[in-house]
Amino acid sequence: MPIAEVTVVPLGTEDTSLSSYVADCQKVLEQESEIEYQLTPMGTIIEGELDKIFEVVKKLHQVPFEAGALRVSTSLKIDDRRDKDASMSQKLDSVNKKLQKD
Incomplete structure (x- = not known):
């Protein structure tokens, strides 16, 4: 399943x-039932079907405009792995297992 990192910055x-913009974006994400998400200090990780991710990112991009921003810069990175199942938790588990081997 695709995993995306999105950062929305009002300029x-x-x-x-x-x-306050981050909190408003999190409220939008809370309303979405077809994705999983995780807030990080530098952005938000979203897991779901690719079309749904694009739909949600479009909504997030609009949040600062609705709060009065006149310019918004949104960055999106997508990890879409097709050779095996992937998820946010699977990626973290993989790293943690390697750390335990040391």
Whole structure:
């Protein structure tokens, strides 16, 4: 299943703090039933079908505009592995197993 990392950044706002925008984006994600997501300090990881990921990212991109931002920069990275099943938890488990071998 595809895994994506998305970062939505409003530009040219009056405040350097972004946490209110992040919180508003998380509220959008809470309404989505066909994806899994995980907030990180630098973005959000989304797991789901590729079309759904694009749909959700489009919604997230709109959040700062709805809060008054006049410019938004959204970065999206997608890991779409087709040779075996992958998930957020599987990727973390794989690294943790390698760390335990040391």
